[in-house]
Amino acid sequence: MTAEALNREELPLLDGMHEQYSVHLDKFDGPMDLLLHLIKKNELDICDISIAVITRQYLDFIKLMKDLNLEVAGDFLVMAATLLQIKSRQLLPLDDQEEPETEESDPRNELVRRLQEYQLYKEAGMLIGARALLGREVFARTASEPVLTAVQNLEGPLEVSLFELVDAFRVLLLRIPAESFHDVAPGDSLSIADCINEILSLLQEKDTVQFEDLVKDEFTRERVIVTFLAILELCRLKLIRIFQGYEHGSIWFVPAVSSDLAEV
């Protein structure tokens, strides 16, 4: 759908500004940025903005975003509400008891202060971004002489950030299945004895069992470790014999007492 055709009629106010908006739509870095743009475009003084003009154009912009089928972020709506609130306060007749509008009671003040501060940081950001950056315009030596790296030490001061610590924990938790994580208390853990009994009963039904068969229903780290320990224990007790076809291949085991495979 071409939004432009639709909007020409509906938004006479935006006529002529249309292309400019279409181009800059995604360039506004939030409601403050948009407000600053509107103030600049209308050649207003940031300290004495006409709320009526700004509010009107701000709302038109949001409407345009809707018309262009762009989702309007909540942040933009919050600002719209703020603008309307200021505007309504300006329009309401003052109570008799209330003092006439002074500098302090001007409802625009808070917004003006925020805008001024935002403008400062926006410009500071541009200044910082214009610097020659390490790794972009400026480079340090990248050579890593093997002699230097060979000598590793563990005595020097440590360099690590708190975020790295938390992130390490977060990544770790992602790696571990949730259920095994909640099983930290040793009392709740799967016991090796239970696992031994399970394996022994399985071996009564089948002559050979593959390691994978034992863990396939419950493939958690804990289960694998406990099963493995159980197998080692069974082997130590000479109750089973372990086979592996090739390096890193599947591990098979058979009852040590099984008659037909006893000689293998």
Next chain:
Amino acid sequence: MSSELSAIIESLIFTSESAISTDRICELLDEFERDEIKSALTEIVACFQGRPGGFELVEVAGGWQFRTRPAFHSYITRQIKTRTSKFSQSALETLAIIAYRQPITRAEVEHLRGVDCGGVLKSLLEKHLVRILGKKDIPGRPLIYGTSKEFLDIFGLKDLKSLPTLKEIQSLDEIPQFERQEELQLEPEKVNLEESQLPLE
């Protein structure tokens, strides 16, 4: 380069993995006086500034490092890929706010910028430009953020005091603003708007 001490310091800076601080140089060369070391450093800086070579000695993030001159970056990038991509406006704004207002909470950054900053903050944390300083002693104990050593390092700043002062920025901006003021001409429009197009009516 006249003194041997300067040469020794040069070799230390040259082989250091990252910028090396004056304190650290003094610690490593404890047979020399701090004053001697400081004047040797000044000597090296002057020496490299005096010859228009490919690199120079600069003080960044509280330490000394040899860095190439920005002028030659187009030649260097023929050889190595640039690692740092351009920062987005939102990343720079957020960084500026954190740099000037630290320690600061996420809510304070968002109030100033008027938008959610979670994603930007996360990516700044991941790039190690911003770090978590701890928690603020107010209800909810929100995390407080500040800039890191890497921030100074990457942006080539000696310390936080080397940031352009906000007042400088303000004064740069004052002139055009003043000019704009005189060109005000919104009266007819204003009346019209208030009468006919108020959303609240």
Next chain:
Amino acid sequence: MSSELSAIIESLIFTSESAISTDRICELLDEFERDEIKSALTEIVACFQGRPGGFELVEVAGGWQFRTRPAFHSYITRQIKTRTSKFSQSALETLAIIAYRQPITRAEVEHLRGVDCGGVLKSLLEKHLVRILGKKDIPGRPLIYGTSKEFLDIFGLKDLKSLPTLKEIQSLDEIPQFERQEELQLEPEKVNLEESQLPLE
């Protein structure tokens, strides 16, 4: 250093990861003649030989490289021996588990990480980041571990309560509202915003 070409070549050698050959330099700087480049290289070598600095330009294994002068070897090794140590991923993980799950036994840490942690634990204990809190009242009476005061110091934390919670880090991951703006909204509704959707009305 007289010519700009020398400075450009210097910056290339300086940022090269290993020795860079004359051929490679000629290839990268194809707007210059080979002869020009060769004489610029001679110029740089002479320049660094002329000043008794900490490093010089040498031709090794068919390429050019800045290297420290052998005379300063003993100073450079002082630095390497005391270089800051970076945390290994396993140390970081183990420390994180202990920090967030203390008091905790070695078996519990190993259960979570899925690998033996004896070596890592020992080195964390040696660095005084982790300490033994006592023995757990279960069969075998295993040692229980927790973080130390040094741990708080290194991470700049006031107390353990100042550790960021996982939820706080994860909340940064949520899609910022503003970024969603670019997504297309598919429903055909074109309601007048001013009339129906402003929170104020």
